[in-house]
Amino acid sequence: MSGRPSAETTVEPAERVDRLGKWSGTSVPRKEDRRLLQGQGAFADDTWQRRMGYAHFVRSPVAHARIVSIDTSKAESLDGVFATLTGQEVREITEPFFQIAPEPGGNIEEYCLATDKVRYQGDAVALVLAESRDIARDAAELVDVEYEPLPAVVDTVAAADPDAPVLHEEVGTNVVWHGVYDYGDVDWALENADHVVRIDRLHFHRFSSTPLECSAAMVNWDPGTDVVEIYSNNQMPMFASLVIGPSLGVPSNRLQFRSQDIGGAFGIKIGSYPQLAGLALLSRKAGRPVKWTEYRTDHMLSAGHGNERVFLDVEIPVMSDGTILGFKVRAFDDAGAYLHYEPLGAVIWSQVTPGCYRFKHIRVDYTETVTNKCPTVPNRGYSRLQHLWLTERIVDLVAHELGFDAVELRKQNYVQPEDYPYETPNGCVYDSGNLPKALDMALEAIDYPAWRQRQQELGKGSGKRIGIGIGTTLDSGTNNFGQARIVNPGLPFSGNGEAAYVKLDLYGEVSVNLGTTPQGQSHETTAAQVVADILGVSPDDVHVTAGFDQRHNTYVAFSGTYASQFAVTGLGAAMGAAEDLRGEIVKVASFALEAAEEDIELEEGQAFVRGESERAIPFMGIANLVYSNVAAMPPELADSVSLNCRHTYRPPFEVPDPETKRGNLTLTYASQTHACVVEVDEESGEVKILDYAVADDCGRLINPTIVDGQVHGATAHGIGAALYEALEYDEDGQLMQSSFYEYHAVTSLDVPAIKTVHVETPSPFTPNGAKGMGEGGGAPLHAVCSAIQDALDDDSPIVAHTHNPWERVYWLLNPEPGMRRGVVVESR
Amino acid sequence: MLLESVEYTRPATVEEALAALASNEGAAPLAGGQSLINVLKNRVASVALLVDITRLAELRNVDARSDGSLEIGACVTYDELDRSAEVRRGHAILADVAGRIEDQQIRNRGTIGGNCCLSDPTNNLPPLLIALGATMNIQGGAGVREVPADQFFHGYFSTAVEQGELLRSITLPALEPDAGAGYNSLTIAGDSKAIVRASAYLRGNGTIEEARVVLAVVGPRPIRHAGMEARLRGQPATAETVARASEAVGEDDDLSPPTDAHASADYRRRMAPVVARRAVSDAMAKGGDGDE
């Protein structure tokens, strides 16, 4: 089938004059490093303000309970305590948070502190403000809360049962969203396929990227200006603003978000807006700035977890030549106790509906429930990695069960290089790629034939076995927020955008402000690279403001750093602003040098006439004319330039169709292909990674070393989740991993040396040919599961979990007699 | 993360430390703090008075005696054990195990005494010290008393050291020329939390004359596995002997491993014989003239 977009979904290739070249594409060393290497970064907990108090949240120790009473009197009478705040007070003076879900899920009434009930261990019930950290902590212990425990529900499938304990009475059910995504004709495919492979259950577990820096903020509801100043490490401040503004009754122009350095975020720090709202109220009540430090235990309990997803009754129609026609599945997503950013996850996975493959017939019956667990947030790979893991298990298990070679089967079913731009069954457009080549390169990087040989020689029964696995994945980037209408047609959201501001300052210095909130993605450096290319200066001459400051007025509603889009949206905005500025410089230079605009070049901080380098004017001269020598220019020119250029990059999107659930939901599709070799200990199930390679394709590389760094980091997160990291609740809703003692964030001894190779298929849709990347797509989960499966016996149970600590692998090696394998094949 | 209110004193001598410990029922010695400060930060237990003993020179000795035994002060750090020529010479396995405890920062502060006295069942050193036949020297108001290591560890955070006493030092007997000591841990990750640990001591040339097999994380305290030891004693020092002997672990014994965030009781019980076998094999490889 041709890969050209149908009449329904069209994406215009980006028009651009390509000035990128001298600096873009080079691994320019980072501007951010100087301050960070000297410990001079400004992180959110580094702030201090006169008269400030320290805040501590009182959190529920139980998963589900009615709040019978809260008594703050003992806490308040402790010497050094300034104020307290409870849910009762909050309910009286604020509105509940805006909900994305349609009814009945949208009926959830959530405030920044729990009011009648607590719904997860860690749910905040009160705030205390005191003159020191220690006193705030001591006072929190003195807040007397009486709970009447209720039965807890901790499993998403069980929560969907009408008899399950209901978390939100105003919703009446725990099912906060349900929809069926149906493309092609999967029933026909199942009936006519040569084989049907059926998988009982696949489980994608709960884990978190756990940024090393926890949340923190200094919030001051300034009594003089009535402006709420929020210096925090929230990574999507405008989303936070949209939610907490109406709740607090504060208009957007009196909410002021700022941040400079953020110690990692990975999507988790999108979820800190409820805490910020509570801190704002506490600040107003106490008449003081409020400093909040989130400790690791608070973070594990309440900052936000990644989505857990259960896939039931997977059915896969396969032809005898290995063509996989599609699949059918019932998916249950666990959103935790409240909907923070959810249920957008219920549509976001569909950016990659067929995964890397040309599947045509797909039905996903998707249910999202609340449970008595920490609310989920868009953890690195958000909602797509869960679905991509499903598609990879599908291909891997089809190969395994039907006796196809896993490499060849993938290549056969991949979207092919000649198919791009490729329209998926639900109208998304994969912009570019070369998956077969990436797979070959990843396998070459580990010397695949040599490992196959070693595996054969080692065999089984010697105490150790070798397994080789492949994981291919997509990192869809630059969201179309119109996807929100697919979960709730009433939502007035669509498209995307990012803003940037590039100017010449008084002496002609180049300055850039961004609307993004980088947490290690090197925005200052890459923005400087593209601006330098466009203006003909060096990145060292481009000053990029560190961090985000709303007062710079360089933001749109989607501003922030999340969802693998900076290279497109952030750099697109910076490039647009730089082009605008370039135009103005050329215009002024044309006047000053008495030459035609098309004859003007910019190089080394000067504008000059092509071919006559003595006819030149430095940027300092341009700035002088516009800022301090204005009458020397003709009035029409003076009126038309300011050297202050603000640009909003708008990716080309249309509004998707909620009826058919079709539309182009993301602009770019980076891909990663991982090859993993494991050694499995036959007695204990212990897994050791012996070799690991990644082939990354994020389109045109602006800074190859920085891209590699993101690949390494995403790989480490994925390996962590695959073998070491899990967030598990017992049946009473108690989190078993509430500190780094129990939750093993991977160390230098756990993450292997990672080989990276690059495929570069530029995106035709972006201003610079780059694709957003950074989330990674969770490929280590796919690859490690695949490798472990490869090490097992042919009739072993299937690897059905994303998380495979030694104990689980032990059981795969030693299944109980009569234990179901988890997969069944029907052939005609 | 933040401690409750607590008092602190740093005595200049062991006598002063003992007096401080006796003066207050809520007093506890503070050595490296790599366990105790965590306990206090996470409010797992309360201490009224911390008696800082880290700088007491009398507790920081490593003395190789003429009879080949080794006396190690309670406040010797894991890193010091790793670097000590005397420890390497006398009991290299102690240096090796201490040198792989968690990470360098923890090894720079954590002490052998602290590792024993906090008696967390997952700790690295207790099973090893029992296997090596160590003697724990406890000092109190009445002087120093000796407790064999296999009677020292009572349960979670509970040892033979009583209120008002201090573990002063640990004595390791000389390792005989025909003896070897072994160690094996199954952990959740590199140099990390224990699923099961085992340590072993074998003596004999060709035939096993003496055997000690110690398992940890199989209950509130490390235990010697009498059943496995009995199947080793008097047997030829071969891999078959060790494999057969390890079958005794899990049969007819009182293992009561915990279920925690890192592993279930069931998995620990199943892994105990595997780790025990590996520790004994390790001992055999390092000792006498074992016939493999």
Add this chain to the structure above:
Amino acid sequence: MSDGGTAHPIKVTINGETHERTVLARTLLVHFIRDVLALKGTHIGCDTGNCGACTVIYDGRTIKSCMMLAAQADGAEIQTVEGLAENGELGPIQRAFHEHHGLQCGYCTPGLLMSATALLRDNPRPSEAEIRRGIRGNVCRCTGYVNVVKSIEAAAEEVSR
């Protein structure tokens, strides 16, 4: 509980400068460094001494400053990340991290630099395995350690020249 306890006078030398202060027994060394002395380069990442973001060099050896009371540090000589630059110029280890992209968000970096400093003082030519063991106590969530190891290898070459 409302009584914070006795205050202890301590004298601590940090990056060559001596400070005399009074602290409560329960104050952790890392909070003393960050809140009392306003040296914000040393960071906090966990509650249980597992992440190493708070690593400083104490009397010549790396320690996690969240696992020590400020009161214990009386008389000690401490080096933090702020003490690594030489006359405002980045030191060789810092330069190596810059050249080899050994940092992304920078939050773990101060602790890592202190561990790397101590490692190379002790072992000027470490193997990759020794480097990985040496930084086992510093969690990084951004780099996957790949370029951190490269940076320390490069620094070792530079320092041992």
